[in-house]
Amino acid sequence: MKRHLLSTLTLSILTAFATTAAVAADNAPAKPAAAAAISGIDTQFIDASVRPQDDFFTYLNGKWLKSTEIPGDKASWGTFMKLRDDTTPQLRAIIEAAQKDPQAKKQGSETQKIADLYASFMDEARRETLGYKPLTGELARIRALKDKKALPGLVAHLAKIGVASPYGVFVSQDARASTKYATYIGQSGLGMPDRDYYLKLDDKRMAATRAAYEEHVGKILALAGEKNAAAQAKAIVDFETELAKVQWTKVENRDPVKRYNKMTVAELAKLAPGYDWKAALAAAGVAGKADYVIVSQPSYLAGFDAVLAKTELATVKSYFEWQLLREYAPYLSKAFVDENFAFYGTALTGVTEQRPTWKIGVSTVEGALGEALGKLYVKEHFPAERKARMEELVKNLLLAYKESIDTLEWMSPETKKEAQAKLAKFTPKIGYPDKWRDYSALSVRGDDLVGNVMRASTYSYNRNINKLGKPIDRTEWGMTPQTVNAYYRSTTNEIVFPAAILQPPFFDMRADDAVNYGAIGAVIGHEIGHGFDDKGSQSDGDGNLRNWWTEQDRAAFKARTDKLVSQYNGFSPLPGYHVNGELTLGENIGDNAGLSIAHKAYKISLKGQPAPVIDGLTGDQRFFMGFGQVWRSKMREAQQINQVKTDPHSPGQFRANGTVMNMPGFYEAFGVKEGDKMYLAPKDRVTIW
Known part of the structure; x- marks a missing residue:
C-alpha cells in the first residue's frame, strides 16, 4: 500500500537492514550500566586476519560476511533486516490472538479490523477465484x-x-x-x-x-x-x-x-x-x-x-x-502476484523467493492499521524502563551537541547563538505516540481484500487532506512503534525513535554504556544531526525555512561538506558503480556528526571515571565497535545498484568505515597510523559538528 512521505521527514537509518540479537532478551529486567558484565559486542564475528586499521568493517564483521547467505526472500541481509524479521513473528502472534479475541466479533472495533484484514489477505482460495474481478x-x-x-x-x-x-x-x-x-x-x-x-x-x-x-x-x-x-x-x-x-x-x-x-x-x-x-x-x-x-x-x-x-x-x-x-x-490471484514478484522482486532486486504469505499479510495489516497494531506491540514488547534509559541517552546527546556548538572554531558567535536556539527547541519522541490514531472511519471486511486496501488508502488520503485549515498536530508520528528505523522532521524540529529499534544491537539494557552510545547514541546523534545537515540547517528551531547563518559561516560549512562529498564519491560497492556523494550527503553528515557527538556524550556519561575494560576491549574500542556492528550487511547485486541509484544512504560498509575514518577518537582507540588503509591525514578528515 502506498503512502506519501512528507517532504520534511528524514528517514535516517536504512531501509534494508536488521539485528543479530535474540528477541528472548527483549524483556530482560533493567540493570544499571555500571553493574552490567557484558560488552554487547558480537566478538564471534571478528575476522582476526583483517586489521581494524586497514578495514574496520570487515575486521568486525568478517566471519559473518563469509558464513552468511542472504535469505532467498530478501534483497539484503544484516542487522536491520534481521531485527525486522524478528519483529514480524511477534506481530503475527498479536494478529492471530486478535482473531481469537471476542472483540473480533464486534463490528467496528480495532480488533475486528486487524483480524478481518489479515483474514482477507490469507484467503488465497478466494483471491484465486476472483482473479482481477475486484x-x-x-x-x-x-x-x-x-x-x-x-x-x-x-x-x-x-x-x-x-x-x-x-x-x-x-x-x-x-x-x-x-x-x-x-x-x-x-x-x-x-x-x-x-x-x-x-x-x-x-x-x-x-x-x-x-x-x-x-x-x-x-x-x-x-x-x-x-x-x-x-x-x-x-x-x-x-x-x-x-x-x-x-x-x-x-x-x-x-x-x-x-x-x-x-x-x-x-x-x-x-x-x-x-x-x-x-x-x-x-x-x-x-x-x-x-x-x-x-x-x-x-x-x-x-x-x-x-x-x-x-x-x-x-x-x-x-x-x-x-x-x-x-x-x-x-x-489479486497468483498469476498477478507471481508476475509482480518476477519484476519488482527478481529483476529489480535479485530476490529469488517470495516472502511467505503470512509475512506479506502482516505487512498489509501494518500498512493499513499500523498504530492499532503498534498499540498492542508496545504493550507486549516495550518495557517502560527501556524508554526511561533512552530518555537519559537523548538528554546526554543534546548536552554534548550544546557543548560542541560552543567550541566550533569555524562558526561565529552570531550563528552559534542561532544554532543553540534551534537545539533548545528539539522535541524528542521515544517508543510510541502519546495519542494513538483513530481508525473509526475505516471499514474492513473479512471477504473483501481489494476493497479493504482501497478503503485503507482512501482513509489515509482523506486523513491527510483534511488537515488543511486545521491546527498542526504535533502528536502525530510518521512511523509506527514496530518500525526498525528513526527520523527527523524539520517542520516540527523533532527526533523520533520507534520502540522496535530500541533492541540489541542498537540498544541493550544489559550492556555497558559504551556499546549503547556507539549504537543507539550514534542514531540519536544522527537524528539531531539532520537538523544541522545541508538540508536541515536551512530551517530554524520553529521549523521554518530561514537562513540563520552568516555568509562566512555557511561558506565554511560548505567547504567541509564538499570534502565529505568527495570522500564518498570515491567509495564503490560494485565495479562501475560509485556512491553518489551529493545524494547521500545529508545521511553522511548525520553519521559524521552523530558518531562524533555520541562519543562526546559517552565521555560525559563517564563523569570523569575510567571506562571498564570488558572482554579485553577498552571503552572507546567498544564504542566504535558498537557503531560498526550495526552496519553489518550484505546485498544482492541488483539491489546494490538500486540502492546506489535511489537511496540517500550510503552502503553499510561505507557508513561504518567512512564515518570512523574521520574520527580522531577512532585513531587513538585502534592505533591507526600513517600507512594504514584506514588512515586519513588530519587535514583530510572532516569534522563538522
Missing part, C-alpha cells in the same frame, strides 16, 4: 475516459485509492510558515525506482532492467484481458520515459529552498496551461481551503503539460490502467 469497476472507469479534460478527476480518484499518477497532491506543513498546513504538488508516476532506469541506457544493467520492465508491463496487461498488451506496454514505457526526462533528479530534490515554490492557482495555470489545475485541486479536495499551493518542481509540471499534450489518449488510458494493476497486483 478491479473491473476501476478498469471500466479508466477505459471509459473520452478526452483528456476528464484527467484531473481521474487522477484525484486514483490517488484516493493509492494509485500513482504523473503528479501528486498532498498536505503538509508550510515549510516557510510551519504553524499551518499547505497544499503541495510534486512529481510522481514512474513504475521504476528512478529516472536513471529509463535514461541511462548506455549502462547494460539499466538497459536490461528497462527491457524487463516493458515485458513485465505487457504481461500484467495481458493478464487483465488486454489483447494488444505488448504494443500498449511499449507506449506506456515510452510515456514514462518522457516523464523521466523532465523530472528532477534525486540530488536536485534534496534542496528544500528550490523545492519551495509558492504560487496562486492562477500562477499554476500559467505554468502548465494545458491542464485544468482548478479542476484538479477541486477533485483532490483542497480547493477553497487555501489561496496558494507549493509546487516542488515547477519545470517538471511544465514538462508534464507538454508531454501530455503530445501523447495519444489511448496511451494515457493504458498508462493509468497499468498503474492501477501495478498497485493492486499483490492483492
